[in-house]
Amino acid sequence: xxxxxxxxxxxxxxxxxxxxxxxxxxxxxxxxxxxxxxxxxxxxxxxxxxxxxxxxxxxxxxxxxxxxxxxxxxxxxxxxxxxxxxxxxxxxxxxxxxxxxxxxxxxxxxxxxxxxxxxxxxxxxxxxxxxxxxxxxxxxxxxxxxxxxxxxxxxxxxxxxxxxxxxxxxxxxxxxxxxxxxxxxxxxxxxxxxxxxxxxxxxxxxxxxxxxxxxxxxxxxxxxxxxxxxxxxxxxxxxxxxxxxxxxxxxxxxxxxxxxxxxxxxxxxxxxxxxxxxxxxxxxxxxxxxxxxxxxxxxxxxxxxxxxxxxxxxxxxxxxxxxxxxxxxxxxxxxxxxxxxxxxxxxxxxxxxxxxxxxxxxxxxxxxxxxxxxxxxxxxxxxxxxxxxxxxxx
Numbered sequence: 001x002x003x004x005x006x007x008x009x010x011x012x013x014x015x016x017x018x019x020x021x022x023x024x025x026x027x028x029x030x031x032x033x034x035x036x037x038x039x040x041x042x043x044x045x046x047x048x049x050x051x052x053x054x055x056x057x058x059x060x061x062x063x064x065x066x067x068x069x070x071x072x073x074x075x076x077x078x079x080x081x082x083x084x085x086x087x088x089x090x091x092x093x094x095x096x097x098x099x100x101x102x103x104x105x106x107x108x109x110x111x112x113x114x115x116x117x118x119x120x121x122x123x124x125x126x127x128x129x130x131x132x133x134x135x136x137x138x139x140x141x142x143x144x145x146x147x148x149x150x151x152x153x154x155x156x157x158x159x160x161x162x163x164x165x166x167x168x169x170x171x172x173x174x175x176x177x178x179x180x181x182x183x184x185x186x187x188x189x190x191x192x193x194x195x196x197x198x199x200x201x202x203x204x205x206x207x208x209x210x211x212x213x214x215x216x217x218x219x220x221x222x223x224x225x226x227x228x229x230x231x232x233x234x235x236x237x238x239x240x241x242x243x244x245x246x247x248x249x250x251x252x253x254x255x256x257x258x259x260x261x262x263x264x265x266x267x268x269x270x271x272x273x274x275x276x277x278x279x280x281x282x283x284x285x286x287x288x289x290x291x292x293x294x295x296x297x298x299x300x301x302x303x304x305x306x307x308x309x310x311x312x313x314x315x316x317x318x319x320x321x322x323x324x325x326x327x328x329x330x331x332x333x334x335x336x337x338x339x340x341x342x343x344x345x346x347x348x349x350x351x352x353x354x355x356x357x358x359x360x361x362x363x364x365x366x367x368x369x370x371x372x373x374x375x376x377x378x379x380x381x382x383x384x385x386x387x388x389x390x391x392x393x394x
Contacts, residue, residue: 230300
C-alpha cells in the first residue's frame with residue numbers, strides 16, 4: 001500500500017534526478033511511515049539546483065517517491081505560482097491508498113483541496129498556529145494570513161479520519177479532532193506523539209555543574225529567516241550577563257537570510273567574539289556534538305509545537321530556558337519559561353544559575369529523565385498504532 005505524505009519540507013533536485021534536503025527530511029525521516037506502508041509519495045516544494053553542499057541529506061531510497069510542486073518561499077512567491085501549483089496537484093492521490101498531511105502547511109493544505117473525497121485521511125499537527133495568531137502588534141496582512149491558516153487547521157481536524165498531535169494536550173485545546181468532539185470510532189481516532197527521532201545514542205545522561213563558574217548558552221534554529229526563534233534575545237542576554245561580570249558565551253546553530261543581521265547585531269553590542277555561529281549542520285548527530293560543548297539551551301521562541309531542539313538538549317542533560325508556547329509547558333517547569341522578548345528575565349536567570357550550580361544539577365537530572373519518554377522506539381510504537389488505524393480504512 002502507498003501512503004501520500006504532504007509537508008512543507010524544502011527539497012532540492014540535482015541534474016542526476018536525486019533529491020536532497022538541508023535538515024531533518026533525509027531518507028531516515030520517511031522510513032517511519034514504511035514500518036506500516038509499502039511505499040510513500042512525498043509531496044513537497046522542489047527546487048532544481050546544479051550542485052549541493054556536502055552536508056546535505058539524501059531523500060531518495062527504497063520505497064520513496066518524490067512528487068515535486070513548483071518551489072516557493074513566502075506569500076508573494078506562492079501567489080505568483082499559485083495556478084501552476086494547483087494545476088500540477090490535480091489527481092495528486094492517484095495510485096495512493098491513504099493520505100497523511102503534516103499540518104499546518106500551505107503545501108499540505110493545497111494538497112488537501114485536491115484529494116479524492118473518500119480516500120482515508122490523517123494528519124500530524126506539528127505546530128500551534130494560535131501562537132502566531134496571538135503575536136502582538138503584527139502586520140495586519142500577516143495577521144489575516146495566520147487566521148486563515150488557523151481556520152484551515154481547525155476544519156482539517158474535524159474532517160480527517162485520524163489526527164495526531166505533537167503535544168499531549170496544548171494544541172488539542174485549539175484544534176480538536178472529530179474523535180474528540182464526537183467520540184472515537186474505527187473511522188475517527190486521535191492520538192499524540194512527537195515527530196522527533198531520538199535514537200539510543202542521543203541520550204548521554206545528566207550533567208554535573210558543581211564547579212560551574214561560567215556558562216555557554218546554545219540555541220538551535222534550522223532556518224534564520226525571521227526573528228521568531230529569539231536569536232537577538234539570546235545575543236542581548238549574553239551582553240547583559242557579561243556587563244554584570246559573568247563569563248557567559250553562546251553558540252547559535254543554523255543559517256538563513258538573517259544570519260548576517262544577527263552577526264551584525266552581536267558586533268554592535270560588542271559580543272561577537274563571545275558568540276559562535278556554526279551555520280547549518282547536516283544531521284542531529286552533528287548538532288549534538290556542538291550542543292555537548294554548551295551548558296544551557298536557551299530558546300526564546302514565539303511559537304512552537306513541541307520543539308525538537310529542546311528535546312535534543314534534554315536528552316544530553318541540558319538545563320533549558322524557553323517560553324510558554326505550544327507544548328513547551330508540558331515538558332519544562334514554568335519557573336524556567338519567560339516572555340519571548342524579555343531579555344532581562346533570561347539574563348537574570350542565567351546569572352542566578354551560575355550562582356546556584358545545585359539548581360543546574362537538578363534541572364539537568366529532571367530534563368534527562370523526562371527526555372526518556374521520547375526515545376524513538378517508544379514513539380515509533382505510537383506512530384505505528386496510528387498508521388495501522390489509517391491503513392485499516394484503505
